[in-house]
Amino acid sequence: MKSKMKQILSGAVVAASLLLTGVAYATPYSFTVTGDYAASWIMDSQPEPDFLTWPWSFGLKMVGHYDYQPDNKAVIVFGSGSGRSLQIFGSVKGEPIELLVADGPTLYTGTDGEPVFTPGTYALTGYRYLREPGNFTLTISPVPEAETYAMVIAGVGVVGVVARRRKKRA
Numbered sequence: 001m002k003s004k005m006k007q008i009l010s011g012a013v014v015a016a017s018l019l020l021t022g023v024a025y026a027t028p029y030s031f032t033v034t035g036d037y038a039a040s041w042i043m044d045s046q047p048e049p050d051f052l053t054w055p056w057s058f059g060l061k062m063v064g065h066y067d068y069q070p071d072n073k074a075v076i077v078f079g080s081g082s083g084r085s086l087q088i089f090g091s092v093k094g095e096p097i098e099l100l101v102a103d104g105p106t107l108y109t110g111t112d113g114e115p116v117f118t119p120g121t122y123a124l125t126g127y128r129y130l131r132e133p134g135n136f137t138l139t140i141s142p143v144p145e146a147e148t149y150a151m152v153i154a155g156v157g158v159v160g161v162v163a164r165r166r167k168k169r170a
Contacts, residue, residue: 028143029117031064036134037100039066039088041076042143045117046110056080058112066090068099068129078115080106085124086138102126102136 027046033039041064049058057079066074069090077087085107088100102124108115117140124136 030141032139035136037128
């Protein structure tokens with residue numbers, strides 16, 4: 001009788017903990033451009049802009065992976081009403097170059113001074129380096145916290161221990 005009560009109680013504790021836990025995502029988001037141009041960088045979901053370009057955009061200096069940019073440094077400009085949703089600028093021999101100029105929906109909410117990004121996939125059109133036209137997809141996704149992986153490993157370990165104990169009883 002006691003073991004049955006323990007089973008019910010432990011099942012209730014597990015069920016309650018599953019209901020009370022939220023998704024464990026960190027604040028950083030992964031930004032990935034695919035299609036006719038490739039780029040990726042990690043940025044906070046609520047970044048503090050490095051500069052504002054009045055009236056409808058802001059920019060950030062980011063390190064990431066960008067086609068045609070061997071030093072992996074770029075200036076990313078996000079727009080909210082100018083038609084230019086995303087622009088990526090690099091440099092060659094100290095001269096600024098346009099790596100990507102893309103039109104599409106506004107990619108953030110909030111103001112240009114306090115933008116807030118939301119995970120999702122966005123279709124963009126425009127041109128890439130040397131003004132070659134193209135179609136692009138920007139995917140914004142949360143970067144899992146290290147604790148998420150620790151919880152998964154711990155959960156698998158607990159399941160393994162329970163399975164081993166049950167096997168010994170049989």
